[in-house]
Amino acid sequence: MxxxxxxxxxxxxxxxxxxxxxxxxxxxxxxxxxxxRRAAEFVEGQLxxxxxxxxxxxxGGGNPLVYGDxxxxxxxxTLLFYGHYDVQPPDPLNEWISPPFEPTIxxxxxxxxxxxDDKGLTLILIKAVEGVLAATGTLPVNVRFLIxxxxxxxxxxxxxxAASGDARLKADACVICDTEMFAPELPxxxxxxxxxxxxxxxVRGARQDxxxxxxxxxxxxxxxxxxxxIAALKDRDGHIRIRGFYDRVRPxxxxxMRAWKNLPFDEQKYLRxxxxxxxxxxxxxxxxxxxxxxxPTFEVHGIRGGFTGDGAKTVIPAQAVAKVSLRLVADQQPxxxxxxxxxxxxxxxPQGIEAEYRHLHGASPSLVNPDNRFIRAAAEAMTEIFGxxxxxxxxxxxxxxxxxxxxxxxxxxxxxxxGLPDDNLHAPNEKLYLPNFYRGIEAAARFLELAALxxx
Amino acid sequence: MxxxxxxxxxxxxxxxxxxxxxxxxxxxxxxxxxxxRRAAEFVEGQLxxxxxxxxxxxxGGGNPLVYGDxxxxxxxxTLLFYGHYDVQPPDPLNEWISPPFEPTIxxxxxxxxxxxDDKGLTLILIKAVEGVLAATGTLPVNVRFLIxxxxxxxxxxxxxxAASGDARLKADACVICDTEMFAPELPxxxxxxxxxxxxxxxVRGARQDxxxxxxxxxxxxxxxxxxxxIAALKDRDGHIRIRGFYDRVRPxxxxxMRAWKNLPFDEQKYLRxxxxxxxxxxxxxxxxxxxxxxxPTFEVHGIRGGFTGDGAKTVIPAQAVAKVSLRLVADQQPxxxxxxxxxxxxxxxPQGIEAEYRHLHGASPSLVNPDNRFIRAAAEAMTEIFGxxxxxxxxxxxxxxxxxxxxxxxxxxxxxxxGLPDDNLHAPNEKLYLPNFYRGIEAAARFLELAALxxx
Numbered sequence: 001m002x003x004x005x006x007x008x009x010x011x012x013x014x015x016x017x018x019x020x021x022x023x024x025x026x027x028x029x030x031x032x033x034x035x036x037r038r039a040a041e042f043v044e045g046q047l048x049x050x051x052x053x054x055x056x057x058x059x060g061g062g063n064p065l066v067y068g069d070x071x072x073x074x075x076x077x078t079l080l081f082y083g084h085y086d087v088q089p090p091d092p093l094n095e096w097i098s099p100p101f102e103p104t105i106x107x108x109x110x111x112x113x114x115x116x117d118d119k120g121l122t123l124i125l126i127k128a129v130e131g132v133l134a135a136t137g138t139l140p141v142n143v144r145f146l147i148x149x150x151x152x153x154x155x156x157x158x159x160x161x162a163a164s165g166d167a168r169l170k171a172d173a174c175v176i177c178d179t180e181m182f183a184p185e186l187p188x189x190x191x192x193x194x195x196x197x198x199x200x201x202x203v204r205g206a207r208q209d210x211x212x213x214x215x216x217x218x219x220x221x222x223x224x225x226x227x228x229x230i231a232a233l234k235d236r237d238g239h240i241r242i243r244g245f246y247d248r249v250r251p252x253x254x255x256x257m258r259a260w261k262n263l264p265f266d267e268q269k270y271l272r273x274x275x276x277x278x279x280x281x282x283x284x285x286x287x288x289x290x291x292x293x294x295x296p297t298f299e300v301h302g303i304r305g306g307f308t309g310d311g312a313k314t315v316i317p318a319q320a321v322a323k324v325s326l327r328l329v330a331d332q333q334p335x336x337x338x339x340x341x342x343x344x345x346x347x348x349x350p351q352g353i354e355a356e357y358r359h360l361h362g363a364s365p366s367l368v369n370p371d372n373r374f375i376r377a378a379a380e381a382m383t384e385i386f387g388x389x390x391x392x393x394x395x396x397x398x399x400x401x402x403x404x405x406x407x408x409x410x411x412x413x414x415x416x417x418x419g420l421p422d423d424n425l426h427a428p429n430e431k432l433y434l435p436n437f438y439r440g441i442e443a444a445a446r447f448l449e450l451a452a453l454x455x456x
Numbered sequence: 457m458x459x460x461x462x463x464x465x466x467x468x469x470x471x472x473x474x475x476x477x478x479x480x481x482x483x484x485x486x487x488x489x490x491x492x493r494r495a496a497e498f499v500e501g502q503l504x505x506x507x508x509x510x511x512x513x514x515x516g517g518g519n520p521l522v523y524g525d526x527x528x529x530x531x532x533x534t535l536l537f538y539g540h541y542d543v544q545p546p547d548p549l550n551e552w553i554s555p556p557f558e559p560t561i562x563x564x565x566x567x568x569x570x571x572x573d574d575k576g577l578t579l580i581l582i583k584a585v586e587g588v589l590a591a592t593g594t595l596p597v598n599v600r601f602l603i604x605x606x607x608x609x610x611x612x613x614x615x616x617x618a619a620s621g622d623a624r625l626k627a628d629a630c631v632i633c634d635t636e637m638f639a640p641e642l643p644x645x646x647x648x649x650x651x652x653x654x655x656x657x658x659v660r661g662a663r664q665d666x667x668x669x670x671x672x673x674x675x676x677x678x679x680x681x682x683x684x685x686i687a688a689l690k691d692r693d694g695h696i697r698i699r700g701f702y703d704r705v706r707p708x709x710x711x712x713m714r715a716w717k718n719l720p721f722d723e724q725k726y727l728r729x730x731x732x733x734x735x736x737x738x739x740x741x742x743x744x745x746x747x748x749x750x751x752p753t754f755e756v757h758g759i760r761g762g763f764t765g766d767g768a769k770t771v772i773p774a775q776a777v778a779k780v781s782l783r784l785v786a787d788q789q790p791x792x793x794x795x796x797x798x799x800x801x802x803x804x805x806p807q808g809i810e811a812e813y814r815h816l817h818g819a820s821p822s823l824v825n826p827d828n829r830f831i832r833a834a835a836e837a838m839t840e841i842f843g844x845x846x847x848x849x850x851x852x853x854x855x856x857x858x859x860x861x862x863x864x865x866x867x868x869x870x871x872x873x874x875g876l877p878d879d880n881l882h883a884p885n886e887k888l889y890l891p892n893f894y895r896g897i898e899a900a901a902r903f904l905e906l907a908a909l910x911x912x
Binding site: 027028088089092095180194196198204206207208209210211220221226230231234236238275276278280282283288291292299300304305308309310311312315316317321322325327350353354361398421425426428 | 486735744806852
């Protein structure tokens with residue numbers, strides 16, 4: 001189909017995106033539960049409006065999944081479209097130029113929490129299906145939508161559902177819009193994701209908080225201990241010092257390494273404009289793409305305990321908790337990494353201190369074959385719409401659903417990237433580049449046509 | 457004078473103490489400014505009621521000082537009585553058995569924030585002077601009271617006032633009730649205090665918070681960096697690794713070391729009942745009293761940055777701030793320690809990270825000669841009232857005013873201890889042992905008489 005239909009609808013797409021972004025559907029904060037429900041119902045309405053059938057909220061001890069399907073293309077493949085309607089917390093609030101839940105357009109970008117991760121990209125898939133159905137009265141393939149509301153907090157509901165064997169999950173491939181383009185005009189497919197192990201290092205010292213003058217020199221300090229444990233878990237070169245942790249790491253193929261070298265990339269510009277620190281960190285002897293795509297990491301996300309307000313409280317806290325994560329790469333296994341980390345934390349507890357790792361959630365890494373027929377169809381669709389050869393990259397992030405679908409449904413995931421590297425995911429001033437939003441809809445629509453032509 | 461007068465007034469003393477403890481005069485939290493003023497006015501009323509003259513609030517760009525005097529004993533020494541009406545923040549609130557600002561008696565203790573530090577002990581001095589004046593119509597020495605409201609947050613106002621040369625500061629010795637007895641029935645004088653350097657290690661990485669999946673492996677993590685810096689500043693044996701830091705440390709005399717060995721003390725009981733951790737920490741080769749009284753420390757009090765709420769936020773924060781302190785011993789100097797720490801922090805910044813020490817406040821350590829005439833008078837008064845030989849100890853804490861009076865007024869400080877080792881200063885369930893409150897009033901009154909007999 002021609003792109004005329006889509007172009008006529010840009011203003012409406014933008015209005016609907018803005019309405020979606022105004023809902024502060026933060027899954028990590030329990031006070032936003034009513035917003036989670038509003039966001040789920042918004043998606044439900046969008047699926048109905050798109051012409052999907054069997055639209056429903058799937059409840060089940062967590063934030064609802066939103067489901068809808070169109071299954072009138074016998075003999076054709078079935079695609080399972082995935083997205084998520086929940087978003088990250090917006091703090092630190094004072095660093096936002098415009099409020100996180102008042103979508104604001106500056107230049108060609110729309111700024112709001114969730115603009116790129118993942119409300120904007122979820123809407124791309126819905127609008128593509130809506131457009132093809134509206135313009136042609138039919139779809140060239142069968143589609144199912146499964147949009148979740150717990151992606152930013154572990155996604156237990158969708159994992160249980162995927163494991164349940166529900167017939168609504170039957171598909172030949174999953175399509176996910178939750179990754180980014182490598183560069184603004186460069187069509188990109190992501191074929192690898194890192195997994196994650198997220199939890200807390202819990203460190204206990206004295207029975208209660210103590211005065212650092214009276215007891216300093218005798219009482220063990222859990223904040224000092226957690227600092228020592230964290231410092232010991234990773235050396236200054238970025239190498240993680242956990243026994244056996246690298247044993248299963250599969251290095252990238254020589255072809256992949258060569259392709260990465262040819263990507264249009266200026267490391268100094270990346271440092272200066274995207275990161276903005278004095279220097280990059282990381283393992284010497286490994287290229288940047290190896291470090292962010294093909295090597296595991298250990299990161300600290302926050303340390304709780306003691307006194308962090310204004311003024312001076314001279315306390316030795318009874319307890320400290322560090323929120324930490326490991327990113328995993330193929331073929332590391334979350335369960336094994338949890339066991340290795342737990343053992344390492346326990347062994348590193350200093351004198352007088354008890355330390356343990358308390359696991360919160362995990363996700364497997366994934367790596368798909370670029371020769372898969374749906375990957376090829378997606379690459380061709382994107383090349384057509386964006387007018388450039390599609391590149392294959394990996395992402396350093398984790399999309400747990402990819403590992404879950406691989407494990408429970410045995411289907412590959414096609415990750416079409418429409419976000420941009422400077423979209424500020426999980427950070428203040430998250431944004432979406434609007435030209436990608438509109439072109440993404442056309443590319444996803446073209447993908448439906450090309451996927452129908454593929455034979456297995 | 458006999459103790460009869462004091463005994464008749466116990467019920468009233470307790471009521472007045474409870475009224476004082478109900479005021480949440482937390483100097484570190486700006487929202488409690490009205491309570492700071494209420495507490496200052498409460499002390500002002502107490503001084504008037506005691507029969508002091510020239511009672512006034514001394515304002516001057518900070519929390520008011522409360523002053524009052526009685527100067528009708530010509531040829532006799534003048535004693536400057538010091539205390540503070542501000543208290544530490546009460547968090548963590550959920551660990552208090554009874555609310556911190558609702559004084560509650562359980563057994564022979566009164567529980568409330570400030571009970572021992574320092575409202576109860578400040579009231580001991582006021583009630584002693586009130587009692588002698590009420591019972592005899594006169595005082596054997598001249599007295600001045602100077603009660604401050606910034607002790608728990610750096611005490612800048614009193615330092616400026618002490619440096620001002622104001623005539624109201626003229627005295628032969630300072631008397632401070634802000635220390636503890638070594639054991640419940642053991643009269644104790646404190647002759648040494650640690651000093652302090654308190655501030656923040658500020659660590660900066662990227663320009664803004666970043667997603668740990670997308671950027672982990674490339675972007676420096678300020679929380680990891682601050683953990684590495686903290687771990688590097690102190691080894692696992694408690695030794696502080698800052699160049700030149702121990703150069704001025706004066707070891708205790710052999711006499712002092714012998715006296716400490718004879719103190720009634722069970723280290724296993726201390727560990728089990730007072731600290732409650734698995735083990736003590738600290739420098740091997742040094743006794744416990746050396747470690748808490750005669751050696752410096754480095755402690756972390758809190759680490760800010762990133763995400764510490766429930767759930768999982770995979771953020772690499774742009775900045776992390778660790779609240780830290782050094783305790784200093786004679787003859788270390790706060791200014792020198794600040795310079796040494798600043799240099800050490802800067803030098804420890806890992807790749808891609810900027811780190812600096814931001815100083816908040818400092819106080820000199822102090823060590824007085826046990827042969828001083830006022831120290832001798834206080835020892836004798838306490839021995840009489842408590843019926844046991846007074847012991848000389850040090851305190852690991854810091855009472856900045858001792859160093860300030862030494863530096864600006866050139867007078868020694870007599871530190872009569874009426875708190876107990878398990879009073880939970882700066883911690884939940886702070887308390888005061890009421891028998892010490894009542895006997896402390898008698899001991900302070902007897903001290904007034906004995907101090908009048910001393911010649912310089």
